[in-house]
Every structure is written in structure tokens, then in C-alpha cells.
Amino acid sequence: MKRSLSQAVLLALALTLTAASASAQTAAPAKPRGMQDILDASRPADWRALDPNNTLYLELERGRVVIELAPQFAPAHVANIRALASNGYWNGLSINRSQDNYVVQWGDANAEDASKRKPFGAGFKPKLPAEVSRKSAGLSMTVLPDPDGWAPQAGFAAGFPAARDSATGSSWLAHCYGTVGAGRDMAIDSSNGAELYVVIGQSPRHLDLNITTVGRVVKGMELLSSLPRGTGALGFYETAAERAPIKAIRLAAKVPKAERSDLEVLRTDTPLFAELVESRRNRQDDFYKRPAGYINICNVPLPVRDRAAKKK
């Protein structure tokens, strides 16, 4: 909402200068740091590298989308997804649906036609249990103090936006912007990981506990969110020509190291992350006149950085 970029840059400079002069005056009360200052002050231990065994590269004509899988939440689905990627199952298939303010979805456009559909290949289990939630026991969660409407508690677990209910003893991945889920039919245990969707709009948290969620896009969301919307019902593309071709979906561990995206994600279980959340809950930069005093898990940024770029 800044009126111009040049002013934003000037402001950033002004804030840096202000911070510098404030730190020189020991008597001045410290102004809370903004997100960029917090990230600039982070140490290596505040970050975690993506595990290549839990990282998926979705290669589109327009670039690479990087997905972090969540075996902590959906181990059976993630095992199937690894098998499908290993088998090259999605290579040559397409994104078949883009519904505004909701989801994009990919898979086999001929999935319903037994004579045309692509075989899943080795190591794929056609029947999986629903994994819409898991036991909270054994899962560490950074719970936000902010009330969450959709769940008794919400926060971050294993780096993912998540929620939990002490009454049921269960935890689950929350449907936020960028969350990846497994498409299914009517039966809750009818997903198998071959058809995946990504949230591209206002967090559809009503899907929580109704569909198995398998991970989160950590980089390249803009390649999915800016796809033309489908004009058919539910945002399905009406013609094959409209579908976005998938060049390949590969597990990072199976990709030569030189071709990998060397990404680090900010940890969500550190004092630095707590400071970052507070910096977004109550914005302190000069643009904001009224701190919100509240934040929703789906509004918390989860910073990613490229280690390769850092080394250059």
C-alpha cells in the first residue's frame, strides 16, 4: 500500500538510521525490531535446511515450485507421493484446476477413465488411511496465544501452521495459503496422494480435519497463484489446452545436487521466531498507526532463504 517504491526504500533507510542512532543512546528505550531487522539478526541456528527426502520440486514451464512434505502428519500419503515422484508419475500430466480464492489442483486429467489413466507404478499403495490428523503426543507445537476460532489451539509444528485439540488429543496441519492437500472423493479415506491441491486464497480452514494435508509450498507460490482461473465448475479448465503442463515432479533427494534449490526455512520454535510473530502482531514501523494486537497463524510469514544466493 506504499504509494511508491522509492518512498518505501527511503523509509527502510530512515528506519535503519533510526535504529542505529537509538542503539547509540543507551538511555533511549529500545524500539521493537521489525521483521527485516529480526531476520538480519538471526543466527544459523534459527534456520533449518529443507530435508531433500521431504522436499518436492514441481517443475512448470514458468519455473520451480518447492514443496515441503509433512511426514509427521501424513506418513502414508508422503510415502505414496515419494513413490509417485520416483516413478515419474506426474511428469507430462498437468494442473487441471484453478479456482479463484480457493485452490489449484493437479493430477491425471484422465483419472476417471480406466482405459486412459496413467499407471501409478511401483511402491504405490492404492488404498491409504485418512490422515486428516495425528496424535498430539510426540509432536512439539509452538502455540500462539491468539485465539483461533477454528480450533482450540493453533500455532506451528515442525515448521508448519497447525492446530490441535486437547479434548481429542489430536493435531493437524491448518489450511493456510500454500498448504498442500490430497484430493479425495466422498469417502474421507479415498485420497491416495496422486491428486494434490494447493490453497491460493483465503484460508479454507473448514477443510481442516476433512481432508489429508501433506505439506506446504515454501517457494514459487506465485507460479501457481497467478495461473489463469478455470472457467468450468469448481475452476476446472474446460479444455486440455488450458491446463498447465507439469514438466516433472521430483523428490529433491533424487535430483543431482547441482540442480537442487538450496533452501533454508526459519525455525518456528525459537525466541527469534516468537519475536518475529510479535513484530507482525503489533507492527511498529511508521506506516502503521494502530497495532492490531492479534495475529492469525495463516498471516504469519514463514521466511525462506536461498543458501546458494547467500554464498555468492
Next chain:
Amino acid sequence: MKRSLSQAVLLALALTLTAASASAQTAAPAKPRGMQDILDASRPADWRALDPNNTLYLELERGRVVIELAPQFAPAHVANIRALASNGYWNGLSINRSQDNYVVQWGDANAEDASKRKPFGAGFKPKLPAEVSRKSAGLSMTVLPDPDGWAPQAGFAAGFPAARDSATGSSWLAHCYGTVGAGRDMAIDSSNGAELYVVIGQSPRHLDLNITTVGRVVKGMELLSSLPRGTGALGFYETAAERAPIKAIRLAAKVPKAERSDLEVLRTDTPLFAELVESRRNRQDDFYKRPAGYINICNVPLPVRDRAAKKK
């Protein structure tokens, strides 16, 4: 997330048949209606026509975006916007910013250059009061029972998602997907309506009470949300060629009737709307296994229909 469209259609048919047979058995408990059934049962009084004096057409190469202005909340800004539209101010200007999961923004790319910027024309006031909120007195609001985190109360006023605070006696438009706001500089009263943004991502409610909001996109969101993201800071396009040209922005009242979009929007102050909200708070169709028991104002659909299409 349906696995296929054909199954969705079959399901819709099955639900219709079930509803028909249920109504034939007087003893059977009525199953709550889903959104489409509710809309199908609506009467003319459940809808309101858009007021041409409060309706803006943003004409892009890819089609028309229809915006409903909110003079109930930002009368001075709306007056300026009407003047600018009347003067053809935006015609030939461009969308200059598309930041993923945040906003698109348009206006004069040369606004900061006094020698190049476009004159605003007659009837435009360069200096406006901030209109980030208004007095609650005189404004009817349909308040949702669901807690809202960002505000003491939230619901719908004049058909817009809105919030209010009895402690301050003020109400304001909420930043949801599709909300239109007035870009500003650092000072809260530095917006003038010439630069406008639209939310294209997770509701940035922290902007509430910080920026003047002027309306809402009621049709054509997909034309904005699917624009390529800008690669510059804050999602600004880095070159003029990337900007999306604006053919025209016109007030509907100034457009010949034959060229107008003849739209009706569902009223938000009716029993039918309350039923619709409940149908989304607790989904009853067979796809959902666990009703959420909660809804956020930014997740409530605000249906729009084309009267011209209905007559055909």
C-alpha cells in the same frame, strides 16, 4: 477438492433427489439446505441491485472488474473516485503492482514525478481526511456470533464485510479478499483515492483502521488475482512493459445502460443470508465429515448474479 467434476455433478443431482424425496415424507427431519439450494429458494427481496452511482467498472484487456464503492464508510474518498472516473483519470494508466498473497495496485506510475504525472482534473480534492473508520451510529450491522480475533465484533454492513468496536463507537470495512483500499504515504490522511489496491491473498486485517477502505470487488476478481506477480520490491513491476494497461475506469452511472453489468448482490441483512452463513459454518453436504462450527467474515461468500443472464 472433488476428485472429478462428473462426480460433483452426480452428487448435486443425488442431493436434489434426496431433498425431493425428503420433502415428500412429512415425518423425516429436514436436512439443512446447502448454499445452492438456499440461493435457488431466494426471493427477489433477498437481492439488491448495485447502485450505478456506487459502481465502478475497471476495464482491462482481459475483461471487466466490477467494484462496489462504499460511500457509507469513505464518502470523501468515494467522491474523489467518482471525480477521477468522470475525468477519465485512470484511462491509459496501469496496474503497477502485484504482490503475491497480498495486493494488486493501480494508479499513475509517474505519480512521484511532478513533471510527468497525470493531472487529476476537475472536482478532485487533493487533501482528504483519513476515513479508516466511521461512527457506528446510523449503520446497521449483521453481527456474526463467531469470535473475530481482529475486532470485538464482525459481520456485514451495507453488504460489506465489516467490524466494529463498541468501546470506540466506530465501524470499519474489513480487509478481506477483494476489499478495495486507497494507497497512501506515511501519514494516515495522505490517501486521495487516485491509487487503489485490491486484496488478492489471505485477509490482511492488520491493515484495518490503518488505511482507508473504499469498497469491494463484486465481479472479476480472477482478472486481478491471476496477474503475473511483480518481481520488484513489494511486488511492483520492474518495467513498464510488465504493467497491465487500464483501458478505462468508469462509474456505471456514466456508462450507457446497454453496456452496464446488470448485477444483483445478495443482501446480508435477511434470514436467508443468515441461513447461508450457517450452511457455510457447518457444511452438511456429504463431502464434509466434520462441520467446522465456526466461520470468519472473510470466508463468507457474497453471491452475485447477473440479471441480464437470468432473463435470457
